[in-house]
Amino acid sequence: MSTVPDRTMSAALPHHVGATSSMPALFVIFAALVAFVAGFAYLDISWPRVLGGLSELGRIASLMLPPTYGTTARLMGWLHALLETLAIAFLGTLLAAVIAAPLGFLAARNVVPVWIFRFSLRRLLDTFRGVDTLIWALVWINVVGLGPFAGVLAIMTSDIGAFGKLFSEAIEAADGRPGEGVTATGGTELHRVRFGLLPQVLPILVSQILYYFESNTRSATIIGIVGAGGIGLHLAEQIRTLEWQHVSFIVLMILVTVAIIDFFSARVRFAVIGANPTAEANA
Amino acid sequence: MLRLDSVTKAFGATTAVDKVSFDIPRGQFLGIIGRSGAGKSTLLRMINRLTTPTSGRIYSDDRDVTALNGAPLRDWRQANAMIFQQFNLVGRLDVLTNVLLGRLNHTSSVRSIARLWSKEDRVIAFSALEQLDIASLAAQRAETLSGGQQQRVAIARALVQQPSLILADEPIASLDPRNTRIVMDALQRINKQLGITIICNLHSLDTARAYSDRLIGMAQGRVVFDGAPSTLDDATVRSLYGLEANEVVDTAGTAMPQRRHGMLPTPVAA
Secondary structure: OOOOOOHHHHHHOOOOOOOOOOHHHHHHHHHHHHHHHHHHHHOOOOHHHHHHHHHHHHHHHHHOOOOOOOOHHHHHHHHHHHHHHHHHHHHHHHHHHHHHHHHHHHOOOOOOOOHHHHHHHHHHHHHHHHOOHHHHHHHHHHHHOOOHHHHHHHHHHHHHHHHHHHHHHHHHOOOOHHHHHHHHOOOOHHHHHHHHHHHHHHHHHHHHHHHHHHHHHHHHHHHHHOOOOOHHHHHHHHHHOOOHHHHHHHHHHHHHHHHHHHHHHHHHHHHHHOOOOOOOOOO | OEEEEEEEEEEOOEEEEEEEEEEEOOOOEEEEEOOOOOOHHHHHHHHHOOOOOOEEEEEEOOEEOOOOOHHHHHHHHHHEEEEOOOOOOOOOOEHHHHHHHHHHHHOOHHHHHOOOOOHHHHHHHHHHHHHOOOHHHOOOEHHHOOHHHHHHHHHHHHHHOOOOEEEEEOOOOOOOHHHHHHHHHHHHHHHHHHOOEEEEEEOOHHHHHHHOOEEEEEEOOEEEEEEOHHHOOHHHHHHHHHHHHHHHOOOOOOOOOOOOOOOOOOOOOO
């Protein structure tokens, strides 16, 4: 093997291959650095305060240990609230999935070829998705009042947008050949979607829904802070009253819950996607 | 009888099929040959109306089928079963359900969407699988099958449509020589015993010669040969295939088929 570059070879290469100038990359890095420094200056972040804050963070962390829950009655209250958070996440995700599933099909190019219809629906879904769950929570609290129902609606609203987009993209990525086979037998458009698309995309949709359920358990905690029910309210209260040991205990409770959901949702996902042919023979 | 009258399909500036006209009598095994891109697939897809011709007419027994829509179009497609190079099965569904998809146009929408197939349909589908020697695979997921097995499932699906015509678009292009024979023999049996007309796009000339009653050669969207396989001479082959000519006549394992005439066990086609 010769280390001398083969001249005939390099002559055959188009000029731009491998010879790309690094100038644009350098410029981007430089611009990012400028923006970084400017950002600090604009937000008036002083380094002494950052350093001082670090030591304060250490102090709070040490105050969190060991995590405790105080009285059993309080623990029961938290468990109840945690269950409420789970219920909010579950109902919100499920409602969003049920509403978004038909919308996802309608927003897919290989189901609805009419450009303008698809475009309008997609922008509508973008609007739902573009507003964060927390904002939706504040909106719904004003509509239906404080409590878990507002939380369910908040998660549902923002996830209809997210699911609609994810579902429609999964559907568009599906292989068109099975559907063509169905059409060629004399099947209707509905048949094509039912047999040509649905069996292909259903495992993907289920897996996305499970991911969102897991992530929504965390979101449901946050929206609890603004009064939409669940464990978040207790967490905010403990932070306000500087009960750091309680805060760390609640955080641990949430972590364990999310880990458990993660474990089970992974098993369900494998059951749906996996090699077991009987698992989705009924799809 | 199927009659094509000056059928043309243009995609933008390119003309895939250019004023093709010919008649196909009932019961014929017609092989369409030509290199890839000659317009063979587009022609078949226009007959089944997966693609609509840009101009020209297609008649079935003097009925114009070029402009059908809705239910009459679905009836027409059902009567023109299509077999694809890539099988076009629903991989995640079991084999029997895939075959039952051939019964969609015979079943009410509500029942078919819910997969509530009638006992009669299940029997028809199962016996079609039996005819193709793959009944034992009925409960398996289609995507777990080999290419040859999948193509036989596709043929079973075509049979349960109870078609008068089968359009096979390069049915053996993805198969090995052994499966090529199994699939082509199955098509031949269907043609000879059930009297179903077959139009089969084939790249391999030897296979086309061995199985077809009549050959149509296409080049650049036009029919350049139409006649009995025995009348196809070397000069025509060269004009059809150009530089590929040696490759298409040198395919091992597609030797003369056995002309089998055993009875089929069940009356799948009406």
